[in-house]
Every structure is written in C-alpha cells, then in structure tokens.
Amino acid sequence: MRLTYLALVLAAPFAALAQTRPAPAKAPVVLSPGNMQLQPGGGAENRPDKAPSFPGGEEAMGDFFTQHVQVPNKAKQARVTGDVIVTATVGTDGKLTNPKVAKGLSPECNAEALRVVQAMPAWQPATRRGVPVPIMVQVPVPFDNANVTKFEIDRKVPRSAKDAPGLN
Template structure:
C-alpha cells in the first residue's frame, strides 16, 4: 500500500508536466508607417504633438552656422571636415539647455560647436496638446572647411547618370 501511495505521489506531477502544451510564440510587432496605431489615452505624457523648430527652418540654421562657426586653425591645417553632433534639450521657453557633444571631430571643433550652439536664438518649443514641453534634440554643427579645395580624381560616373536624358 505504501508503495502504491508513493508511486501515485511521484506520478501525479510527472503526468501534469507531460500534459502541458508548449505556448506558441507571438509574432513580433513591426512598426511601419501603414502599421502604426494611436495609443489609447493619447500616448506617453512627454511625447509632443508638434516637434520643436528653429526659426526660419533648416536653411536659416545653416546660414547661422555659416556666419558664426569659426573653423579652428588646427582643424584647417589638418583639413578636418564633418559635423559635430550636439544633443541639447529645447526647453519650454525655446532655449537650448545642457548642450553636450554626442559625436565629435577634434577637441577644438567640439569646443567651437558648443560655443556656437549656445549662441543659437530661441526655438519654437515642442508642444503637447498646445502646452510647451521640453524635448531632446540633436543639432549637427558643420565643419566643412570651405577654404580647403578637394579634387575628386578618377571619379566614375554611375551608369544611371550616363543613361539619364539630357546628360549625353
């Protein structure tokens, strides 16, 4: 009798484990323009309805950088080109708060980029339901070294450009 009772105690959990079926895996959610839906309740509280914008747009920002960025002599001599990527928060008043170098070029270019970003005029702040909210932005500060001329040697014209009408 004891042996039967002991066998039943051991067999019951094993039978329960054997009867469980594997749970099928859910398909991953793909975020694509045609597959996105609004979140119930309007989404996250810090997600803006309207993004922040520089007064005059990207072209005005490019003009501002052209007029204010002074390429350091060391960078000119080394022919450094590229962008210093600055992250900052556009506050509710439109001013950039806490700018930091996210991707730099040289220490001199990074310092110049931080200096110029602090000179930027106030932006149009982001809004959520009509109320200004702070938003983190990335601002690329260009160092194109326009005084340095680069020549492209042995550049091949792509076949698609050769076949384009009006180019032959």
C-alpha cells in the same frame, strides 16, 4: 482517479501557455516633423505632437551656422571636415540647455560647436496637446572647411606636371 484529475487541472493552464506565440516585434517609431500625431489613448507622456524647430527652419539654421561657425586654425591646417553632433534639450521656453558633444571631430571643433549651439536663438518648443514640453534634439554643426576646398580648386598645376608623360 482523483490524482489524475488533479494533475490534468493543474497542467491545463501550462499547456495553454506553451501553445501561445509571442507577438511579432513592431518597428520603432521615428519622430520627425511629418510623423508627429496623437496616439489613441494619449500615448507616451513624453511624446510630442509637434517637434521643436529652429526659427525660420533648416535653411535659417544653415545660415546661422555659416555666419557663426569659425573653423579653428588647427582644424584648417589638418583639413578637418564633417559635422560635430551636439545633443541639447529644447526647454519649454525654446532655449537650448545642457549641450553635450555626442560625436566629435577634434577638441577644437567640439569646443566651437558647443559655443555656437549655446549662442543659438530660442527655438519653437515641442508641444504635446498644445502645451510646450522639453525634448532632446541632435544638432549637426558643420565644419566643411570651404576655404581649404576653394584653395584646392583654384590652385594652378605646375608646368612641370602638365608636361609629364601620361598626365595630359
């Protein structure tokens, strides 16, 4: 009788564990300028309340790239287009440090993207409870080869191609 009672006492906690179900997985938190808020209880120490931003916003960043990105000749000849994704840390002073190519196009474009990111002015740093905090960002540096595209649009079609049957 004592042995049966002892077995029931020892088995009861394991039976309770077997009946519990794991909690459903939560969707990951997406950090974006419109989705920054304080979490109850303080949240993670590295989660900012305000995201870092380029001075003047996204439009100003686009203007900065237009003025400073020089598409390498080799990339122009190969008609390389797209974005080089550079990761960097926006420090508490707003300066970008430790830039690295996360997704590249070509060695020449990658080097140019790193040069341009290092030349960027200081950003508005991210803040947590009003205190600046360092945070990593991804900066897409565009290489669209606008000159090559413009040449293709302006190029005249040879007369022999216009007169070819089926192309009119």
